[in-house]
Amino acid sequence: MSLGKIWVLAEFADAKPTTATLELLTAANTFADKVEAFAWGEGVVNYAGVLGDYGVSKLYDIGSLAGSLPGPKVAAAMAEAISSDSAPDAIFFATSYDGRDSAARLSARLSVGVITNVVNLVANGSELNAEHAIFGGEMILTSKFAAAAPQIFVIRAKSFAPEAKEAANCEVVSASVSDLGSTDGAKIVSSHVEERSGPKLDEAPVVVSGGRGLGQPDRYQLVEELASLLNGAPGASRAIVDAGWVPYSYQVGQTGKTVKPNLYIAVGISGATQHMVGMKGSKNIVAINKDKEAPIFQVCDFGIVGDASKIVPKLIEAIKAR
Amino acid sequence: MNICVCVKQIPDPTVTPSLDPNTSNLVRAGKLVLDDSDTFGVEMALQLVDAAGGGEVTLVSMAPNSEVSGIRTGLAMGAAKGILVSDPELAGSDALSTAKVLAAAIKTTEFDLVITATESTDGYTGTTPVQIAELLGLPSVSFAKKVEIVDGALKVERQTEAGFDEVTSPLPALVTVTAGVVEPRYPSFKGIMSAKSKPVTTLTVADLGLSGQVGGANSGQQVVSVRKAEARQAGTIIEDSDDAIGQLVGYLEQLKVI
Numbered sequence: 001m002s003l004g005k006i007w008v009l010a011e012f013a014d015a016k017p018t019t020a021t022l023e024l025l026t027a028a029n030t031f032a033d034k035v036e037a038f039a040w041g042e043g044v045v046n047y048a049g050v051l052g053d054y055g056v057s058k059l060y061d062i063g064s065l066a067g068s069l070p071g072p073k074v075a076a077a078m079a080e081a082i083s084s085d086s087a088p089d090a091i092f093f094a095t096s097y098d099g100r101d102s103a104a105r106l107s108a109r110l111s112v113g114v115i116t117n118v119v120n121l122v123a124n125g126s127e128l129n130a131e132h133a134i135f136g137g138e139m140i141l142t143s144k145f146a147a148a149a150p151q152i153f154v155i156r157a158k159s160f161a162p163e164a165k166e167a168a169n170c171e172v173v174s175a176s177v178s179d180l181g182s183t184d185g186a187k188i189v190s191s192h193v194e195e196r197s198g199p200k201l202d203e204a205p206v207v208v209s210g211g212r213g214l215g216q217p218d219r220y221q222l223v224e225e226l227a228s229l230l231n232g233a234p235g236a237s238r239a240i241v242d243a244g245w246v247p248y249s250y251q252v253g254q255t256g257k258t259v260k261p262n263l264y265i266a267v268g269i270s271g272a273t274q275h276m277v278g279m280k281g282s283k284n285i286v287a288i289n290k291d292k293e294a295p296i297f298q299v300c301d302f303g304i305v306g307d308a309s310k311i312v313p314k315l316i317e318a319i320k321a322r
Numbered sequence: 323m324n325i326c327v328c329v330k331q332i333p334d335p336t337v338t339p340s341l342d343p344n345t346s347n348l349v350r351a352g353k354l355v356l357d358d359s360d361t362f363g364v365e366m367a368l369q370l371v372d373a374a375g376g377g378e379v380t381l382v383s384m385a386p387n388s389e390v391s392g393i394r395t396g397l398a399m400g401a402a403k404g405i406l407v408s409d410p411e412l413a414g415s416d417a418l419s420t421a422k423v424l425a426a427a428i429k430t431t432e433f434d435l436v437i438t439a440t441e442s443t444d445g446y447t448g449t450t451p452v453q454i455a456e457l458l459g460l461p462s463v464s465f466a467k468k469v470e471i472v473d474g475a476l477k478v479e480r481q482t483e484a485g486f487d488e489v490t491s492p493l494p495a496l497v498t499v500t501a502g503v504v505e506p507r508y509p510s511f512k513g514i515m516s517a518k519s520k521p522v523t524t525l526t527v528a529d530l531g532l533s534g535q536v537g538g539a540n541s542g543q544q545v546v547s548v549r550k551a552e553a554r555q556a557g558t559i560i561e562d563s564d565d566a567i568g569q570l571v572g573y574l575e576q577l578k579v580i
């Protein structure tokens with residue numbers, strides 16, 4: 001082990017750790033002797049069991065946030081634990097809405113930098129070298145902190161495969177957060193869930209995504225139908241999310257979900273760098289695009305140059321006819 | 323209602339980017355342009371000021387070589403004035419350094435709200451905005467897909483994994499807007515003409531009292547190496563035909579997904 005202690009911000013949804021959280025804990029276990037986590041929520045004590053299975057020996061309970069957005073309180077809890085206890089060598093956050101906000105607040109509070117968009121980490125003594133995919137995943141930039149712990153990393157989903165450890169006993173301590181005043185002013189008034197059916201986009205073995213090349217919003221149904229025939233999840237490029245054809249939760253790419261399915265089918269998607277970073281890790285890629293120069297063809301295993309509005313219905317028929 | 327919008331001026335994104343082989347910083351040759359991602363913030367600010375019935379929009383930018391062409395685009399859209407921080411000392415700044423500079427620049431003007439994009443096109447750390455908020459002691463709401471001012475408070479629909487949350491915050495505050503939030507206007511001819519005479523204040527690191535605290539020399543990060551990622555094997559690409567569908571079905575069978 002090259003590092004003494006790593007902290008992980010553990011995020012939960014429906015009382016279960018997010019997949020990204022399990023990925024971060026797995027990575028932390030490979031680099032440090034001691035892994036500790038921070039979490040917020042109504043019943044954080046109940047999280048100790050599952051976190052223990054992933055090698056967490058101490059859980060800082062930030063408590064219910066009473067409607068506050070998490071960033072300020074998470075950062076305060078960590079900063080206060082650093083000053084009253086001891087600083088970790090590194091802190092891992094997921095590239096999630098709240099992970100990014102928390103890392104940014106903490107970085108400014110401690111006046112230490114943060115390395116974002118990390119897709120891999122390599123230990124070099126007590127330093128971690130972070131790999132970051134640039135230019136749509138064409139190049140890998142490796143960077144590190146010049147000095148001063150803690151090294152703060154914001155890590156993209158699917159960068160590590162989650163793996164439980166032999167169960168450890170996880171002690172729960174309460175993390176004190178003093179009154180934050182104005183920075184804690186933003187409050188959640190209500191939460192809205194956009195329903196979607198079928199497998200989760202970031203976990204499905206097959207993803208079929210549609211883009212602007214579908215031509216019109218109702219053709220997205222073709223994408224949904226093909227996805228369901230393949231037991232997959234429908235996804236989208238940002239162009240059609242911005243245009244309001246599908247909700248944001250469908251977006252694949254830099255600002256959307258990172259997917260690594262067995263099969264990714266891109267329909268009418270050009271393959272902009274920001275889309276590619278979210279899907280280039282797929283095992284097999286199929287592209288349907290009428291422009292044979294579209295960048296997506298440079299990464300696909302099988303491509304058809306042609307009109308998606310004709311090809312996809314024919315494909316659906318052919319699959320149904322089998 | 324006075325609103326500061328942070329606007330990043332970036333190398334033309336349609337030109338394939340490259341890295342300086344010596345410093346591994348992005349090569350920033352040629353004229354810079356207003357990051358598209360920031361046009362949403364400028365438009366949002368203009369609409370909010372309009373709805374409030376008064377006030378003005380100030381653009382704040384940090385860029386090398388006294389570059390103002392991106393700021394002018396935002397002024398042409400309708401912003402009233404610009405503040406540019408430009409200083410050789412700032413080369414190689416990381417996100418925190420950038421945030422320190424922008425926060426100090428924002429403090430030189432009056433504001434009720436700060437708007438930024440969720441992430442820039444060329445740097446995309448996505449952390450600069452909330453670092454600014456922390457440095458200014460402001461509440462922040464990131465990933466806004468709808469922004470209103472209701473009874474003097476900020477009301478935002480914020481994207482979440484599952485859908486969205488409705489979030490409120492007292493002003494002053496910082497909000498980061500997504501690309502879906504509003505449809506940015508194109509600058510009119512009149513807008514472009516009047517932008518030329520709108521005031522842009524240029525400040526240095528010393529003007530902001532940040533000498534020795536920001537820039538590459540004070541950035542906590544170092545590039546270790548740059549390498550090419552493993553390239554994917556080139557695949558089979560065919561023109562559409564009846565046979566093409568048959569081949570695709572065969573490919574899917576071979577993958578055992580059907």
Ligand SMILES: Cc1cc2nc3c(=O)[nH]c(=O)nc-3n(C[C@H](O)[C@H](O)[C@H](O)COP(=O)(O)OP(=O)(O)OC[C@H]3O[C@@H](n4cnc5c(N)ncnc54)[C@H](O)[C@@H]3O)c2cc1C
Pocket residue numbers: 210211212213214215236237238239240251252253254255256257267268269270271272273274275278288289290291294306307308309358359441442443446
């Ligand atoms: C900071 C930032 C973050 C971003 N994050 C994301 C992200 O997370 N995800 C994302 O996807 N994008 C993201 N983008 C946007 C990205 O740059 C592209 O604009 C977007 O991916 C384009 O979507 P598209 O491929 O659907 O549309 P286009 O680029 O317009 O491509 C449409 C394609 O459809 C093809 N086509 C047209 N008609 C047909 C037809 N009849 N049949 C078949 N093909 C046809 C065209 O040849 C073209 O290749 C981001 C951009 C920025 C600046």
Ligand SMILES: Nc1ncnc2c1ncn2[C@@H]1O[C@H](COP(=O)(O)O)[C@@H](O)[C@H]1O
Pocket residue numbers: 328329330331357359360382383384385417420424437438439440441442443445446447448449450451
């Ligand atoms: N140099 C800069 N000048 C002005 N605004 C900036 C600058 N850098 C970042 N920002 C703002 O912060 C957002 C996020 O940037 P980034 O952290 O680079 O992803 C940008 O979209 C801008 O709104």
